[in-house]
Amino acid sequence: SGPDVGALIQPGVSCEEGQLLSRLMRGLGSPHIDHRLDVLDFADAPVVQAFELSAAKLQKVQAALLVGSDLRHEIPLVNHRLHQAAKNGARVYALNPAHFDANFNLTSEVVVAPQQLVDRLAALVRVASERDHAPQIGSELRDRVAAATPHDGDREWVEALARAEHAVIMLGHVAAQHPQASWLRALLRYLATVTGAAFDELPLGANDLGLARAGVLPGQDGLHARSMLTAPRQAYLLYNAELEDFADSRAALRALCSAELVVAFSAFANERLREVADVLLPIGLLPEVDATLVNLDGMVQQVASAARLPGAARPGWRVLRALGEQLKLPGFGFTQLEELLGELHPMLEQAVATGQGLAKFAWPTAGLVRLATRPIYRSDPVLRRCEALARHPLSRPAEVVMHADDLAALLGLQDGAAAQVDGVTLPVRADSRVPLGTAWIESHHPETLTLPEYGQVLTISKV
Template identity: 55%
Template sequence: MSAQPTTPASDLVNLEVDGKPTQIRKGAMIIEAADAIGVVIPRFCYHRKLPIAANCRMCMVEVEMGGRPVPKGLPACATPVTEGMRVQTHSKLALQYQRDVMEFLLINHPLDCPICDQGGECELQDLSLGFGRSVSRFTERKRAVADENIGPLVATEMTRCIHCTRCVRFTSEIAGSYELGGMGRTEDLLIGTYIGRTIETELSGNIIDVCPVGALTNKPFQFQARAWELIAKPSIGYHDALGSNLWLHARRGEVLRTVPRDNEAINECWLSDRDRYSHQGLYAADRIHAPEVKRDGQWQATTWEDALQFAGDALKKASGSELGILVHPASSNEEGDLLMRLARGLGSAHIDHRLRQLDFADGAVAGSFALPVTQVAQVKAALLVGSDLRHEIPLLNHRLHQAVKTGAKVYTVNPARFDFNYKLAGESIVAPQALVDALLSVAKAAVSAGASAPATLADAIDAASSDQGDSDAIAAMKHAASEQGSAVVILGEAAVTHPQASWLRALARFIADATGAGYNELPVGANAVGLATLGVLPGNGGLDAQAMLAQPRKSYVLYGVEPPHDFADGATALKALRSAEQVVAFSAYASAALREVADVILPIALLPEIDATLVNVDGLAQGVSAGAKAPGQARPGWKVLRALGGALQLAGFEFDDLAGLRAGIGERAVPSHDGLAARATGAGLTRLATWPIYRGDAVLRRATALNAHPLNRAAAVRLNAAEAQRLGLADGAQVRIGDVLLPLRFDAAVPDGAAWIEAAQDLTATLPPYGAAITLSKA
């Protein structure tokens, strides 16, 4: 039996389109009915995901209602269906309407198809073949429009604009940023930002996809290739755990462009800028093309045989208990499973992928969402805990934005006032050291509403204070879950990476259970769910990622990891790696820091260049095939691991191909923990460390266009003005933290007691970690 919802017959309308009888829901437009049965009606302004504008008139059709013809053409995108309606989309009259509209559109449109990046993919170009005249009757001067520079990601050629307003409706209704608009009237109408500012939405690249002409194009891709030169390969995004579906457009094995691939259950037809433009990072200057070993303090390129022999000898020098294996959380299932086999074969229980987490008291293992991604758009209430959702998973935030547009109430408990693109029903902004207390307050409101607190939390909840705002949030959550459909508690990365994450996780789970809401914890890493399922975690007696750095090992294996940027505590990581006797690095890049600490670098391919499997937030395993060629002698990681394991004669490396590898992969039971970290209290200034949207991994940090974007803020210490005044510091002044000098910026989003210093910047990667007490002094 189908699990898909059905529409009652009483809610269906019968009509006829080009002689084909069909049924569709009440309130649908003619163009939807035509699309459902494969009848093509030309259109420019209509888009199935955008509000109706009906301003291009290209979809004019001939309609008969109640047995009588309507005396004029009607736009199919804005005309609701009625019972017994008959529609002609290709009658003589309908075609005349469409040809007349096309003539108007082409009057001013520049004839620059040979130099337009949309040439070959242009809706206007396609439709003009069927509906355009061979000769123009226009004799007046053509209209020209000055271009705006709207940032490093989107190129403009606004003389080509046909005023369909798709981009305007996207930025207002989907992105929620209201950055584009129409100015002027008639022939003076312009689409732009009015003041010539950069478009800053994290979804800006989608205006390229919705633009039906070449007015908005991909700036990094500009003039690089033609559509017919590119080969499209399906792939997925790997910079967050949503796993957005996309197409890699490659020429001769090099990715030149990335565009969205429709998947309603994951990313619909959209793509975040982070996934769209990150391919530039694949071809950075420090991409390593051949194996290298360090002999007598000098790096030298070598053969694979020599490098693998060198790596194998290095790993044999220390006992298994002295070996730590650190795995990047975007590594594929295949790579993760082989790393577990390698650890087992070498006798080490110290393996972990949770590099950015500080609190492991409760196990801290990522899991799939309780409320699937598609259902987030239907919730009526949500509580965000420690989450800058726009930057953490942009397209999950889009789903919540759509829910708010239909009346959902969103409440937050955050360590800073993050920038949301929807109105919040309530928010609690406290410094990191007070975040647990703020959530305890919400939990106490849940107990006051009738919930029973678990024994481990009862005393702390009982001692907490509560206010009316917390009670309102709990009441809204309970009402939404019980009477309106659903509610969700989302635990974000600023909570998962918090030094008391176990408390935040336990309290968030309790609040979700108490209100009947779903509990969705954002995984830290594109494949954190998959790696956790496979058990790429410390074994019995094994040390977690932080412990094996705080208690340095003699040998380390770094897999896809870039020190110090990928660690929660970069300074501790560098200290441990520098003191190690052997460091074997599997890496796509050879940064200066990696060259300093490693003894051998084995070049591995990145996700767009390999066959791999990743698991997304819904627990969906998505397999992808290589869409590009790895540079030089770089090889897929699973092949390098197989060769190394084979050379060491370890069990589990006897397979011949990827199918043989996958046949041996199985899920492992993950031990459960219910511990809580020690409650740390203290006054003074505490560091808030969030991961910038475009610096979350090595590929993003090398994507040049993304790094030029305003969302990629320069490294700075951010304080609110009152806190800075108490410390005697001025806006723009240089301040010292240890040996690091950073500019001070006043930021009203930062609460008292906190200094917001973003992680993963070159200047901030070795500063004290998230939640640490810091001292600022004048430079």
């Protein structure tokens, strides 16, 4: 009990489970609870907000800017809406750390290495700040924006957003997981203010908004998910989360292995989980339990169970209620889910404010820097086990993708060869979509769990 315990929750679980986990941790005297497992930069205490421009209205925009987004792989339904807008003549611009395969024509795209993404966006913001009646840039951003050099075409991007009756700026998963996501978020918010565009940040998990509103965030003096791994706890509650779900899987593996006690609530008992968990409690998945979620527009939604629970599995809320009752903690005296919902629903209607602050992150000055993106069909435990989706053409194996010039000049390797990447053997593929100095390796694969995280230098050599 106490601050030596930390709770790490997969961001797709229900609001009911999230609220009970929050009560459990408060009852144990620990403020350390978080669902933002796939985040590296916590400088601005990021809490994803409901879309300013609803998903239904995205297909009516006349201009859109995507930053750090492989939208087709991140939220396909949102991508479909923007695809419709593009077909209707919308101008869609993209700033990315690699060329992602959109299934519609972009008006213009700029690709820079991950370590150049903030400065390239700052150049765009500098152009916007020179518009008539543009508000003053905040002091924390001013020097970086002033030092940025605008490029040809930047003014066109800004004016297209400003002229449009309906425009949206979207911060994608690749940006939200970036080591300097706080900078990208602050710059885009200013750009949205100047141009009058809506600002929509894509949630990283299916129930990101709901869990934040249900209280699955650090309490006073509490540690966020990344700090719970870099300053390991003596005990962890791991809720429906696997090592693949963490932005820094290597740190997660170290922390869990060093803990005195790990209690894992899970629908699956894979080999890795068995290695780190001292106690495994089987729980149901979303299709098997009644649940409440909050969608990306901030709308509360109810889900009814559609399948029987297998074996000894029980709905997560029942397992948590029984545990809280056994420990004689307050807030666990109910017997029916409806009693909990009566207390929970008012919370789910209230947005949780995000914070301010900018990351102090030093990029490596040499070497190949890792770009880590989430595969479309590996973002949660259920998708990772779906064999049909694993065979889908959009599913790719774990591999190292880099520019052909880097492959030849730095490594002397040919396309298709095998390479040793920080102790892991992976195939290497040459692709001009990747900028120089970058090694693109998707996360959430079991083969990549022990690799350095997004933004770190990789040690790559011939096998």
